Amino acid sequence: MSNATQLLRFITAGSVDDGKSTLIGRLLHDSKSIFEDQLSAISKTSEKRGMAAVDLSLLTDGLQAEREQGITIDVAYRYFATPKRKFIIGDTPGHEQYTRNMVTAASTANLVVILIDARKGVLTQTRRHTYLASLVGVPHIVLAVNKMDMVGYSEDTFNAIVAEYRAFAAQLGIHDVTCIPMSALNGDMVVEHGDNLSWYKGAPLLDFLENVVIDYDVNTADFRYPVQWVCRPQTNEYHDFRGYMGRIESGEIAVGDEITVLPSGRTSKVKEIVTYDGKLQRAYAPQSVTLTLEDEIDISRGDMFVKSGVNPPKVEKEFESMLCWLSEAPLDLNRKYIIKHTTRMVKCLFSRLEYRVDVNTLAHHATDKLNMNDIARVAMKVQQPLALDHYGKNRFTGSFIVIDEATNNTVAAGMIV
């Protein structure tokens, strides 16, 4: 356990003006994750553009098109490590198509850092970022009140912003927020505490990222095991071997446990938990394993194993979801789409649009169309029943993507409600 380092995935939400790129640059720089050749490359570019200091935001601008235009067009992933944890940062641009990019990056994140400019306080975009983080169910939220140097490191300013933000977050049912004053530019409260914010008694951002408890970010109670691949070696040694390969998306399983196969409802018992490194008595999310069963029953990819009788998912053909439309082509209510839910692909129809959410005001509006970046509550029908959990209970079995059959593009992300 002593040498075991955990993996934490987080995203930063905020615009360039809030100092987002500077914050990421500062985290990478002060944790010594920037290499000399990278620093030399961005120094040259900064000089070419006539900047006085090295622009740390250039570190995160990956593509030629972006460097030419000084913009970020998509989600980029950055990596850094400290002796305690490995980190993956999902870096998203802060302007147009924001909803689409943030939802994408947030879908795999344990934590979001929402940046605020201390001079401006809680803005419309802060509300939007917070709503999207809660929609996608990011387990931990950090409010980074940046540019404290521009407000004289004032404790009163910080407290006023925090009070306003907490009141708003409470409306969304978010109570677990960690608020940190900082100056990314000067490095206060990013990696080091610094002397300027001595009135703040909490830990610097990196310290928090290293220590926040993420063990319970996955649902540890409900065993969910979508079958990915049926393994039948048909060799002499493994003549009758029939293993169901997959990843435990939530919960745990032990040899001898009774399972139910959904949607068929047939039951059996776990005979073995097989891995390359030997057989196990018990396995946990998110391990990838191979299960064998006591009985020969008809099982194929797309079926889901759950523990019999324990908090089963709904098995349904009609359900409602929150949908984030990602494609430039709007939703066509007359068309059939394909949805991929866990390891199952089925045809689907959108039967009704309940309302569209204005991500700036959170107001609900009646609507008959969905365009890119729109978020709406919809009713849908699928061709074959799916084993569904409420997204708030289970991110893995409560989520799906929508694929356009004609273009094969991913056009929407859905969350079961």
Next chain:
Amino acid sequence: MTAHTFTHLDALESESIHIMREVAAECKNPALLFSGGKDSIVMLRLAEKAFRPAKFPFPLVHIDTEHNFPEVIATRDKLAADLGERLIVRSLEDSIKRGSIVIKDPDKPRNPYQSVTLLETIAEFGFDACMGGARRDEEKARAKERIFSFRDEFGQWDPKNQRPELWDIYNTRVHAGENIRVFPISNWTEMDIWEYIAREKLYIPEIYYAHKREVIRRGNSVIPVSHLVQPKPGEKVEVLSVRFRTVGDMTCTAPVESCASNAQEIIEETSTTRITERGATRMDDQTSEASMELRKKEGYF
């Protein structure tokens, strides 16, 4: 194992296994690109973890520039044979003979031409998915690439028009003639690779470990002397203790000075190094800030 001892390597490993199984299940005719380099050796172990006790549901494929280090090719053949898996090798020389690659100087780096032979091989076997061992920490353009990276019928990558990738739900669908490149170890870093090599006790080509080698200095780089690279007049051959951080084209892969003779010592060196893997070793990536992006747009994996 309990939930509390699930380390970052366990998390990365499980993610990679999940990705490989999705490819096997949803793609009609996948392949695993295997060069004998350290990242692809990690991929091989992940494939064992994903599919044993059965055989891999795909062949191994190597696009040979014929500029590879002999130790790497020997490792490639040994590992494929030890595992009893099918290995398909296609060579740039075949494309040169066909006339689809025209090379001005046979001794110059050949990485830019690899895409041609790769696309020809994809067409020859009708592969609809090729898994590769590229990592996002290697290079800026890679940092923006999806795990399932869609390519059009010319094998081209359009960075501005990528499919959104949410949760762990991968869209594997392609039309006939199109294909996807899949990068199961996208989220691994150089350090993760070395930690995994140490943990799994993986056999890798010996040139990754410190050894004495004849080199010449050109500009800021140290270049290994080989049948392809001979000293020019005035250049001095030195014998240094070096290791390779990457093992690509012999004419443009520079070793680093090192005394690290096993994976643990390399981990210690890697944790203190101040230069990126490609920055230290790949002269072809230094020609312009966008070299990798341009090559990828042309079909490079």
